[in-house]
Amino acid sequence: MMKKNDSGDFSVLYVEPEDDKLALFPVIAGQKKPIVLMLAEQARTFQRPDDFTMLKHIKRQYELTIIFVISHSGQLAQLAAKNGFPVYQSMEQLVQAVSSGQLVRQRALTRPTIPLENQVASGIPTRPLQQPPRVTQPNLPPVIPSRQPPVVAPQQLSPVRTQSAAGIPSRPTFRANQPEPVLPTMQPFLATSAEPIFPTSQSSPVAAPQQQQPLPVVTPPKARSKRLPTMLTVITGALILAIIGSFLIFSHSFQSMAVQTPAPTSVGRLSFISSGQVNENTSQGIADQVVLDVHSLPNPGANKKYYAWLLGDKNQNDPTSIALGALNVSNGNAHLMYPGDSQHSNLLLTTSRVLLTEEDATVTPMSPSMDTHSWRYYGEFSSTPIKAPDNVKNYSYLDHLRHLLASDPTLNEVELPGGLNNWLYRNTSKIVEWTGSMRETWEDTKDSAFIRRQTMRVLAYLDGTTFLYKDLPPKSPLLVNERLARVGLLEVNGPNQEPPSYMAHIDHHLRGLLQADDASAPLRKQMNDLTTSMSDINSWLSQVRSDAQKIVKMDDNQIKQPMTLTLINDMIANSNHAFAGQLDPSTNQMRQGVIWLHDHMESLATLDLTPVKPGTSSVMPQMVPGQLSPRAFVPYRARR
Structure with missing residues (x-):
């Protein structure tokens, strides 16, 4: 069985071959410390992409810090890294990473936590399982780039030695005669909750019109004695009517402002998530899965079940729907994960709405009922053009979201499918790879040709x-795939350059989301964090470019001088900051990089579900043949 050591500031779990994920996941969810998962060579758990995807969901729901130690399989290490987990080849390498400050504090967005008792159906833990503490040998490295750097601050990991069931001593936590390394305590930095979106209006008293004072008696001249009283009466009446009218108008206006329509009560969320099975030539592997969490559900009627559906856009000529499956309700709560189809199709590209219906439990429906009385809960991304002076292309909230996470027309024209967020992450990681390879070569051989080639890339x-002509001599060879480099990361030709850079283009769509009428206070706070991160990333990448410009202008002898190593070190540091972020020593706050930006931009694709109003009518999408695979109707816990 699984070995566990939580005597220090980490919970170290050694996953053995016979361990099953249905037993392992509850243990993981019940940990209070940062978790280190060490995989045995023949471990059955974490052999498929779905295992890592489910673990990523548990990590987000319970705000966990999870680190992998995988020494035997580069493929599993890549799967873990693609799903945002830091990966090390040994415990010694993890210790070195902590002591050198590579692991830094992260800022996590707060997410609603699913009650534990409601997740049995999906295999997500209901409560921590008590396992006898058993220890593993931490052997722990160069970090395989992950999408969510963990949080750390200094404390101590105690060495422990245990015995296996057969009485054979397990490997010690650290080697003999080796000083105990100090591992920091990881403490996620959580965003504070937002203020209420709809504050209660407070009525203020309205002053009643003052009583009209009697007019003084005036003795007019005899020539005007008949006209003056009549004029005074008319004037007085007009004043009284004006005062009364003003009071009525103000009172009506005040009441209309004070009585606000309450916000629809959300009963849950549907989130689009990515499996990471990306393809350079398609949008596959991005937003190709969904996770649905609902609460406060009344029990369905006799012989009834709740069914969840993804719906196409309202304005589709031939709208479609995708069956997510039946909900297993426990104490009013339900959880469902739809793993997508075998092609990892981008679901956000074709759907924008979610519907929960209450229908016959004995026969699984092939499409949502046309009877609106069976519709219970609904959510959608707004497809209404945003009213903003600079929205000349009439983009909606849904348009901006799809440009970021599914498909951008400008990128499609240059054969770069998948949305802006994907390409920003991919291309920045390549910058890290190329700069990181330069230092060792310079120190070992001072190969000026290699240094120059990597800098040109x-x-x-x-x-x-x-x-590129701005920085390289004429007729310089292009050392990268031309298609993948058609769009630059930085704006180098002014604000109107075409095509726009990834940084400028993403910033445009993030700000477009803020212009939507339904942009909530939490969304605005999240957008502020995203745009702040964008500014930091742009600054770091600009410094990388400045150093690279200096190197490409050097001749071979100059490249071999110590000054070049200084520039190379600076390029490595800034590219790493741009990708993974940097802890600001002056504020002790994390300045976030592309890894954090990538994950939190994906979290924008979240739909709130609210009750369907009685009498709702709409054009219900019909099922297109071949849209569903048979597994779409199988409850998630029954899938293998």
């Missing part, structure tokens, strides 16, 4: 092929 991705 970095500039190609920073500038884009259209503007």
